[in-house]
Amino acid sequence: MTGQFNIPVRVTRIEQVTPMIRRFTLERYDGGQLPGFSGGSHVVVTMRGDDRIHHNPYSLMGSPDDKRHYQISVRRDDEGRGGSLFMHTRVAEGDTLEVAPPTNLFALNRLAKRHILIAGGIGITPFMAQLHELRRAGADYQLHYSFRDQENAAFRNELEAACGRRITTYDASAGEFVQPGQLLAEQPLGTHVYVCGPKGMIQAVNDAAFELGWADSHVHWEEFAAPPVGKPFRVVLQKSDMEVTVPGSSSVLEALEDAGLQPNCLCRGGVCGECETVVVEGEVEHNDHFLPDDVKQTNSRMMICVSRARSERLVLDL
Amino acid sequence: MASPMRIATPPLKSGESFRDDFSYSNSPQAIRRFPFPFHEDKYMYSVNIEPHNGGPAGSVFAPAFDIDEHYLSEVEERRRVLEEDPGRCQVLPHMMEAQWDTLELLMESLARDYPQHFSLTTDGDQWTWENRPLGIRDSFTFGDPATLPQEPFEYITRQVQGDFTLHGQRDNMLYMDGGMVTCQADWSLDFDLGMNWYEWHGPVPKAHQMGIFDRALKFLLNLQVERPVRRLNWTMTINPRMDTSPENYHKWGIDRASVTPENVGEKAHLRVELQTLWRLPRSNAIIFSIRCYLISMEELVTIPKWARRFHRVLGTLPDELAEYKGLIGYRPIVLDYLAPFDDGAETSPGIGPD
Numbered sequence: 001m002t003g004q005f006n007i008p009v010r011v012t013r014i015e016q017v018t019p020m021i022r023r024f025t026l027e028r029y030d031g032g033q034l035p036g037f038s039g040g041s042h043v044v045v046t047m048r049g050d051d052r053i054h055h056n057p058y059s060l061m062g063s064p065d066d067k068r069h070y071q072i073s074v075r076r077d078d079e080g081r082g083g084s085l086f087m088h089t090r091v092a093e094g095d096t097l098e099v100a101p102p103t104n105l106f107a108l109n110r111l112a113k114r115h116i117l118i119a120g121g122i123g124i125t126p127f128m129a130q131l132h133e134l135r136r137a138g139a140d141y142q143l144h145y146s147f148r149d150q151e152n153a154a155f156r157n158e159l160e161a162a163c164g165r166r167i168t169t170y171d172a173s174a175g176e177f178v179q180p181g182q183l184l185a186e187q188p189l190g191t192h193v194y195v196c197g198p199k200g201m202i203q204a205v206n207d208a209a210f211e212l213g214w215a216d217s218h219v220h221w222e223e224f225a226a227p228p229v230g231k232p233f234r235v236v237l238q239k240s241d242m243e244v245t246v247p248g249s250s251s252v253l254e255a256l257e258d259a260g261l262q263p264n265c266l267c268r269g270g271v272c273g274e275c276e277t278v279v280v281e282g283e284v285e286h287n288d289h290f291l292p293d294d295v296k297q298t299n300s301r302m303m304i305c306v307s308r309a310r311s312e313r314l315v316l317d318l
Numbered sequence: 319m320a321s322p323m324r325i326a327t328p329p330l331k332s333g334e335s336f337r338d339d340f341s342y343s344n345s346p347q348a349i350r351r352f353p354f355p356f357h358e359d360k361y362m363y364s365v366n367i368e369p370h371n372g373g374p375a376g377s378v379f380a381p382a383f384d385i386d387e388h389y390l391s392e393v394e395e396r397r398r399v400l401e402e403d404p405g406r407c408q409v410l411p412h413m414m415e416a417q418w419d420t421l422e423l424l425m426e427s428l429a430r431d432y433p434q435h436f437s438l439t440t441d442g443d444q445w446t447w448e449n450r451p452l453g454i455r456d457s458f459t460f461g462d463p464a465t466l467p468q469e470p471f472e473y474i475t476r477q478v479q480g481d482f483t484l485h486g487q488r489d490n491m492l493y494m495d496g497g498m499v500t501c502q503a504d505w506s507l508d509f510d511l512g513m514n515w516y517e518w519h520g521p522v523p524k525a526h527q528m529g530i531f532d533r534a535l536k537f538l539l540n541l542q543v544e545r546p547v548r549r550l551n552w553t554m555t556i557n558p559r560m561d562t563s564p565e566n567y568h569k570w571g572i573d574r575a576s577v578t579p580e581n582v583g584e585k586a587h588l589r590v591e592l593q594t595l596w597r598l599p600r601s602n603a604i605i606f607s608i609r610c611y612l613i614s615m616e617e618l619v620t621i622p623k624w625a626r627r628f629h630r631v632l633g634t635l636p637d638e639l640a641e642y643k644g645l646i647g648y649r650p651i652v653l654d655y656l657a658p659f660d661d662g663a664e665t666s667p668g669i670g671p672d
Contacts, residue, residue: 005545035542035543035544035599036419036543036599036600037599037600038599038600038601038602040602064599064600100542101542101543101545102542102543102599103540103542104602107487107602110412110413110415110486110488111488133600137415216489217489266540266542272540273536273539273540274540
């Protein structure tokens with residue numbers, strides 16, 4: 001489940017889609033077929049920088065029928081830990097990267113009577129792969145896509161060509177915003193809603209669905225947490241009898257990998273649950289979307305890919 | 319995946335029966351590659367899942383889906399079971415994409431691992447499949463069920479050994495959304511269809527309290543495409559009967575009372591399932607392959623290590639599990655048969671013969 005199964009890929013095309021977003025087309029280094037995937041899947045991309053290795057999850061946005069290519073889009077984040085900057089400033093056509101096989105934590109529910117897809121900004125990417133499935137299945141769907149302004153309306157033309165009347169766009173600079181309460185209130189029983197975008201948008205859709213009495217199983221969202229930058233702290237590994245310092249710009253997982261360990265992990269974004277670890281002692285700053293709130297409050301478990309310590313020291317059952 | 323060089327390709331026998339006169343038997347080569355499931359002298363449940371990425375040359379673990387000397391006989395037995403009870407193959411309507419995923423996975427794997435038996439040629443969505451042992455050659459349009467004689471899942475699983483179940487993944491849960499189940503160890507697809515993971519595992523003793531199903535479910539929800547996993551499961555069956563289904567309990571349940579010290583070596587069989595789990599790419603469903611192997615006690619004792627170890631495993635098996643596996647009644651007769659082969663010597667590590 002760790003990085004040892006990565007697939008070497010070559011960057012065959014880079015497109016500057018908006019001032020902030022680049023689309024990368026990847027193919028297998030040996031020219032063979034890539035693993036198939038379903039809409040909503042992501043891959044973890046490994047980037048070998050000079051001073052550190054980045055592992056970032058990106059949604060696959062190409063057609064699931066294309067076994068030769070993967071497409072991902074990367075929004076440049078100048079404040080982050082450097083993975084997206086690396087993709088924007090260091091990666092050129094012809095370069096090689098590594099990807100892990102796809103995992104889908106944001107799949108369409110095939111029993112849905114209708115699918116409402118709500119995207120904000122770069123959150124459009126998983127839906128671009130799902131649209132292929134929805135169209136092939138002849139499913140009833142609507143896409144609601146909001147962006148900051150026309151200059152940042154990534155993929156707008158291709159989406160309009162693919163979706164026709166099923167897409168509604170919202171230009172925030174013109175005062176247009178998705179109204180989740182109103183939108184969801186109009187939907188028939190059996191509708192599923194999917195949201196990917198900024199935190200506030202995900203929260204607003206979840207709140208609206210809750211107030212309207214929607215079942216949790218009909219509300220889907222995906223938000224990869226980037227491991228936040230914080231204060232350094234010490235981690236004591238009880239079983240391995242080791243002590244490791246977690247620097248401010250590394251996650252616990254990365255610090256353990258730097259120390260030569262291979263903890264279980266998959267998405268590296270606090271979503272999949274693979275790296276769940278028992279906390280023996282210490283206070284945790286939880287940044288994941290996996291553990292239920294009541295478990296987070298007990299400080300008994302943590303997701304080491306994104307969560308950090310509030311205390312100066314954490315003792316883990318590793 | 320292992321290269322085809324490492325895959326056993328025995329001659330295919332024909333006409334073995336799994337009912338009436340029970341003419342099924344294993345050749346010495348088949349005995350040596352039997353997936354003996356015990357790596358130590360006792361048995362307890364564990365998740366025991368490992369990557370399914372090949373195995374020792376010639377072993378049942380080397381190919382993606384094992385085709386062995388019993389291929390023709392098992393395919394014929396499946397045909398007979400389906401003729402009597404078509405409900406043994408059912409797939410819920412929302413799983414059509416998973417049906418095509420299954421067909422693709424099986425055709426690509428078989429054509430790669432057994433090029434002497436199977437070939438697949440594709441030109442876009444125009445596919446031609448050839449199964450030489452069964453004399454099948456069909457051209458069809460991938461994605462269009464009307465171009466195949468049966469729905470894609472039934473079409474291809476009629477041509478492969480072992481049972482298959484299809485599991486949709488929704489809301490962090492797996493569901494029993496379809497299957498081809500004709501050689502099962504006393505469970506019913508018709509009964510379990512539509513159930514969730516916890517519902518269909520309901521009857522298994524002890525394992526729930528051990529948290530086994532919680533851990534296994536969490537693991538499977540994150541199963542990745544092209545990273546299949548496997549485990550072995552086991553029970554015992556009287557006579558080499560593939561179809562030990564609840565539907566036909568009236569035919570085989572009574573067999574358990576027929577075991578005597580004189581016939582136990584021939585009648586009592588260790589039944590091992592090589593279970594593999596695969597994430598299907600387009601549907602995000604999981605396919606579960608349950609490949610069944612049977613070996614009689616008189617065949618088993620030709621491998622001294624297995625005779626010793628099975629004697630010890632069976633002797634120390636908790637009554638609750640012996641009851642669940644349906645072998646508690648005739649266990650003493652099997653133990654008496656195995657006892658002379660257990661000299662008390664230490665058994666070597668691993669599951670293979672010495």
